[in-house]
Amino acid sequence: MVAIESLPEMTEAEVAAHAEKDSLWCIIDGVVYDLTKFADEHPGGDQVLVEQAGRDATEPFNDVGHSADAKEMAKEYAIGRLKATPGAAKAPAAQSKPAAAGGCGASFKDIMTSPTWTNFLIPTAVGILVFVLYKGVQRLL
Ligand code: HEM
Known part of the structure; x- marks a missing residue:
């Protein structure tokens, strides 16, 4: 390589x-x-x-x-x-989106669709669900 x-x-x-x-x-x-x-x-x-x-x-x-x-x-x-x-719009340096006015640079869509967000949110939600189910089953026994 x-x-x-x-x-x-x-x-x-x-x-x-x-x-x-x-x-x-x-x-x-x-x-x-x-x-x-x-x-x-x-x-x-x-x-x-x-x-x-x-x-x-x-x-x-x-x-x-x-x-x-x-x-x-x-x-x-x-x-x-x-x-x-x-001047080429697709040149690598020109690819980063301009920072939103007053924001930190990432738009809401960027955050919601970023792999970090889904990688974090989905496992956390599943974890909470399993915990709640476990507690529910424990109460029944
Ligand atoms: C050097 C270029 C590329 C390589 C080596 C590559 C490799 C792969 C590999 C290994 C996977 C299996 C899933 C994973 O391991 O992430 C995959 C899935 C996929 N790739 Fe690529 N890919 C390339 C370019 C592209 C491009 C340009 C597109 C354009 C849209 C694309 C679209 C997809 C799609 C739609 C899937 C299926 C995802 C799924 O079924 O969940 N790939 N690719």
């Missing part, structure tokens, strides 16, 4: 030229991936990858909440780094 930093720089236009199943590149977090061979093995199916072919797939990739294993697996397919083009 090659270190990301040593990969060649590529432009969005170069990536956009590989927008089909037979030549399927996409950008995730400023790194260019050649997913042509991976598409058939992708646990989420090839269709979702074809939809993102030739584009910046950072948002859909993160929205799925891919596991650490998936992120590790991705490194195998990295072929380049996105060249920061001035």
Whole structure:
């Protein structure tokens, strides 16, 4: 596996030229991936990858909440780094959303959909439910 930093720089236009199943590149977090061979093995199916072919797939990739294993697996397919083009809306540095006025930067939607939130909230809710059920059963006995 090659270190990301040593990969060649590529432009969005170069990536956009590989927008089909037979030549399927996409950008995730400023790194260019050649997913042509991976598409058939992708646990989420090839269709979702074809939809993102030739584009910046950072948002859909993160929205799925891919596991650490998936992120590790991705490194195998990295072929380049996105060249920061001035003014390009999708350049990695320009991707962070502007801070909400007076807020800390994360919108309510960001917080509600963040994996940290669901990873914390769901187990806590299940824990409370089990505790309440346990206490209820104890009272019956
Ligand atoms: C380098 C790129 C990618 C790799 C290595 C990868 C890998 C994986 C892996 C290992 C899984 C199984 C679940 C997990 O471990 O998280 C998965 C599921 C999935 N992936 Fe990807 N993925 C990639 C890109 C994408 C992209 C660009 C999309 C676009 C939407 C996508 C959509 C999905 C979906 C919808 C699932 C199924 C989730 C589910 O059934 O719960 N993936 N992917």
